[in-house]
Amino acid sequence: MVVCVVMLPLAALIWTAAKGSGDLWPHLVRNVVPHALTETVLLSLGVGVLAGVIGTGTAWLVAVCRFPGRGIFEWALLLPLAIPTYIQAFVYVDAVHPLGPIPTLIRSLLGMTSPRDLWLPEVRNLPGCIVLLGLVLYPYVYLAARAAFLVQTASVLDAARTLGVGAGEAFFRIALPLARPAIVVGVTLALMETVNDVGASEFLGVQTLTLSIYSTWLNRSSLPGAAQIALFMLAIMFALVLVERWGRRHLNASAIGARSHSPVRRALGRGQAGLAITACLIPVLLGFVLPAGHLVHTAWLRWQFHGIPENIWQEAANTALLAGLGTLTAVGGGLVIAVALRTNALRSGLVPRLASLGYAVPGTVLAVGLLVPLAAFDNAVSALSAQLTGVPTGLLLSGSGVALVLAYVIRFLAIPVGGLEAGFGRISGTLDMAARSLGEKPGGVVRRIHLPLLRPALGTAALLVFVDCMKELPATLMLRPLNFETLASHVYGEAARGTYEDGALAALLIVLVGLAPVILLARLSRPRQD
Template sequence: MRTTPRLLSWTALLVAGICLLPMLAVVIAALSGGTDTVAHLASSVLGRYIANTVLLVALVSLGTFAVGVGAAWLVTMTRFPGVKTLEIALVIPLAFPAYVLAYGYTHVLDHPGIVQTTLRAVMGWGPRDYWFPEIRSLGGAAAMLVLVLYPYVYLLARASFLQQSGSTFMAARALGSRPWAAFWRVSLPLARPAIAAGVLLAVMETIADFGTVAYFGVQTFATGIYTSWFSLADRAGAAQLALCLLSFALLLAMLERKQRGRAKYHDPSRGQKEHPPIDLKGWQAVAAMTLCGVPVLFGAVIPVIALLSLGIGSGQDLFSPRYVGFVRNSLMLASLAALLTLVAAIVLGFFQRTQPGRISAAATYVARLGYAVPGGVIAVGLLVPFAAFDNALDAWMRATFDISTGLLITGSIWLLVFAYMVRFLAAALGAYEGGQARVHANMDAASRSLGKGPFATLRRIHLPILTPSLLTALLIVFVDVMKELPATLIMRPFNFDTLAVQAYRLASDERLDGAAVPSLVIVAVGLLPVILICRQVGRR
């Protein structure tokens, strides 16, 4: 009986150590790289990386706040034709990777695209007779990210609005405030913690994005890490850029934790009265339908139409041996990573439940940090120590036994799977802990009184109750891995490509028609967890 808690403790600490390893490795590699690389970066590209990253974060923050909060308020607090459909449809863009939208809108809005071609044909303009916004720009990248990331803010803001009592809002109305004034003065401040958490999630995804900014030619820290690692073969420079990005990500994680811990609201009337919906008529109903329908139109409908029009005439055969290999590799990586991440989440969550204290809390906190660390940083942080280990082992085997072991760990599938686990463990932990709240402590006490150990309690009581939450966590991680690009590009084994890598490679060669096919497959798989989320939204 004593060995079981000890085994659980050591396993949980091992998982936390793996999550901490990339961050420590990045710090050590960056500090040991010398000052020449830092000076070169500071005099050449560092300022541009900082400016572009900060501006991109600011634009995405404002965009996701405006779209997410506005849509959440309209579908929760008002009634207009189509509101029940739109409240679910607003989640659908979450299934799209931002780089997939970038491919679709480049086909539509670029100079040879259908929009500008039609304008020139109708107006009789030449190539230099008019101005049109450049899609391949920082603003275009921000627009793509806003369209796929606003559902984070929408879901959390809507949940917060639903939990608010109608008494506070009605009190503001009784004091003479108009509906929109009551929203700004009462409902929005009460929902601030949830909205801030959603915006920060969108920001984390923004600084981690590589596919969109790389395709649009926007130089950020994410593109700089990849360029330094591969194009320039400058490992120290990549590590130092990764350290800068890691510091920024951890700062955001600390701010999120601080605001979540300090923002506490008490509403004694909560739950006593539901918020009375405001019936919109005439132009107000049309305006609400338009405001809620535009994000769905531009975030899902138009990209799918554009990708389908590209993919139909692309000549790409999904059933060819080559594409079957891409699909097989993607599904294998996603399945392995989802299973490993789910097991790690169960171990950490159960460890914190059975042995609460500073150690278990610290282990869980470290594991959550992975979501704040971009995939490129995790890739560099894992490759540096394991490449050093492989090289040292190979040198020792050559000197001792005249045998070359080569690279045993670096470039392997399992190292890539561990990178996925570090990146997405926080999402699995969140789903697991959300379900664990339904397992009352009395169940654990009853199991102990019947002579059952911790693992038997987990297997026979917790897991059956947690099955829906575990399936949700498994599906979320599976789809996140299918969409993940920077870590896969850096760490994938030789001649081992996925659908995301194939889409990025074809798009980089300006073969958008070919990139549309793997992109559509990724979107189709991504719809699975979104449908699950939509069903939960519909039930609530």
């Protein structure tokens, strides 16, 4: 049942795309796809390179080097994950505007009086979008690369040193090749988030395939055209999934034998330590401290002069309601699949893999795929009600937020499925056999043994899903009910109107909630022996 729900929008997407006229796709190929594909490829390549360099470099520094502040940077480098890409763009467009706070501060320090006296690079272009997305998404690479560097046996690097290999040569010739599978996984995750983005690319003037789906559907009123672009984009996403699986196939290759002892961090000299601190500090400052500080300052000014926006708490409640429903449904579905695998009700590992496909499907693609079957259901029920009672029911599912909750579930079901599978892996099968030998039924084993032991995994999965639902923008924009605003849609609307200060508080609330899983990741990723 869960797999059918996940596959439903994909099947509907194919059916909708096939309804387009014969000349629709050639028109899209000539006028829409080439430019959007070029922008998407260039954006992905740029973000992949930037995130890979920052994430791998900083991971190497905190994993194998010793310098002042290393322990702080170890968790601080994860902080940009708390800021969604569209909020990062929202902040920088406002902050580096010629009359914004950053140029104003620099001009005051340099004694300049006119905005024309100071030149700063423009962020509303493709290079600006690459830099801003790279500053938010590099932690995916950092987490994977740092874990790979930590499990590399110290004896391998020690042997290299005894042969006269320097630190730089050891990194490029030994550590980097061994960590390459993990780095590929991290870069692929960053690319998936890049392709899924719609807010940042729109704010910064980059016409990606995701944005083309959004504009083709809503601005050009062509659902079949949007579905055709979505299928093309889906093929790209599945290619990224295959790359990620290919990179994961040798993920354990970085652990050559059993680690004989913890890696001995190399103490850096004063000059090298200064460079290491700078290399770790810049991503944290530009990726988190500056945007978060700007949001706090702007929200404070907005509150001081105009008070708190009157609808902000209702929007926060709407966000919590939808994200909570999505979280409960997704975690429940993931638990059903994990329990079925544990009890051998499912004998194939294909079901959880299919159930996790939604994570690779961008929110815009899901929205297009869900609209058709849900609208067809609503229309059929409304027509039947009108025939029997004379009163049509209207949009029961697509107009009530059910479509958006369903999109959240499909998009983030992979998180509880993977987390609970791993949680069950840490529960010995002998506990199940002992309980059954004492006469306990399968349901009682799950209720009295599995669920208490799975409580940490359930809590972690619920937290991650809730925050992801709260931050999700493309599906929220396209599937939310009319006149129903969330924090994400509020930020998007204010940024689209150019009234950035009115969206600062909503953006700040999203960032503050987003800090929770970052703190959790920081705690879980700390090595036992440091």
